[in-house]
Amino acid sequence: MDKAKEDILELGQELFHPGFSVDCVIFGFHENQLKVLLLKMKHIDIWALPGGFVLKEEDVEDAATRVLQSRTGLDNIFLRQFHLFGQPGRSKHDFNAELLKKRQVPFDGSHWFLQRFMTLGFYALVEYSSATPRPDNNSDACEWWDLQQVPALMQDHNQILDKALEALRLQLAYQPIGYNLLAEKFTMPELQKLYETILGKQLDRRNFQRKMLTYDILERLDERRSGVAHKAPYLYRFNQEKYQQALQQGLQGGW
């Protein structure tokens, strides 16, 4: 995928599964804030979700993994599809024609990039500090944005982002979250802040700890986080085996 932009826009017809794309909502967590990785599109200066096309013989999940890897430099990312956005009007013909013009790609009305596109939305959870944001061929910037400060995005990407957050909140209710967003070692307050940020509400410190510990997926280490201007909190890490088990079995369920 290191072809020049023109190659891709010209050869897309032959390379990609037609009328289909993937878009990734990449979540990170830093300084008690939930972040999203966004791209600034060339020429049009609009921010957008990282996305891409699916190669003719490529698994859809692999395509999303490829996008993720190339935007963050990370492998083994937690990734989950959450919704297909398939309204006919979501990809704007005129907008894309304008873009081709600005990119000086020769085209006519039947150009593959101008046809209707559906997009499959994925959300990904990554460890903020180990990711290395990298723009792609269509963008000249790749940066983390605070969830609260995300600007108006290209096409229906704001809607996709909203739906991703909704899916993430739903996951929180029946599966553990954190292994993919936090460093290997973390404190209980850090984990709590993560939950509070995703849920958008405050939780009681003591009850949070108790509930989290009953899930039996955490290991308390003998270390503490030092250098803080108060009592040093213990460090924890996830028990990998039990964490994976909880991911599969679910945490509770209601019935």
Add this chain to the structure above:
Amino acid sequence: MDKAKEDILELGQELFHPGFSVDCVIFGFHENQLKVLLLKMKHIDIWALPGGFVLKEEDVEDAATRVLQSRTGLDNIFLRQFHLFGQPGRSKHDFNAELLKKRQVPFDGSHWFLQRFMTLGFYALVEYSSATPRPDNNSDACEWWDLQQVPALMQDHNQILDKALEALRLQLAYQPIGYNLLAEKFTMPELQKLYETILGKQLDRRNFQRKMLTYDILERLDERRSGVAHKAPYLYRFNQEKYQQALQQGLQGGW
């Protein structure tokens, strides 16, 4: 969509969004059994999920609605997409070529029907007794099957069915279910049987009633179901307003 089969298979290239289909897992409930609506494919005598293609300027959800309407005769069906199946190997080239041959459709290697297909899975909840199963152009039978007795299906349709059931169980944990599967008036034991069937396990009669009533989405009527060989149970119906509200807000959630 009342063209002859040949028309569709020959004109597909022009009519449909390329390389993309929808498949519907249509659930019904009858005689305390969860049922699925299946089609018997012509010529090959294999059962399959009802599905179809998406018209070039059609919303994906509308395409699924169209499939549902034409298989059951029903409008206003509860319908929800749950997963995109996008492995390259899922649509078998040789299998489809064989099918074209049997249908006596003239084709070469570039025929649209032979390309790779992704499919978006939907599940639907319908009231068994008001649905009228109807085969489509590709099938010579359309019947309800007990979930436990579903045979080996075409392509990856068994996998799609499994995933649909999983999605349905998940929905049960955070949203009410029943309005779409039961008649307007129903008894508490009937509702309970529905839940038990979906979950695949027995529930305590008295605790079930208490929990269900606390959701505050049911209205008890002054009528009873008569003609049964025991005490006549009360009839209930869903309070439409509160039911919709519960659908949107979720029932509990864990956090």
Add this chain to the structure above:
DNA sequence: TTTCATTGCGTAATTTGGACACAAAGTTCG
């Protein structure tokens, strides 16, 4: 050394959930 914010640990009150008892209702059987 005192102050201050925060952590670790704990307790009481309340709510929810699971297991079960019993009387009432309606058909069926003797």
Add this chain to the structure above:
DNA sequence: CGAACTTTGTGTCCAAATTACGCAATGAAA
């Protein structure tokens, strides 16, 4: 026609989970 049988309506008891706090301990900063 009444006894037997099955199932429903309602309620209780107890354990587990959830919520709302209290308080001493810790470690940097004042």
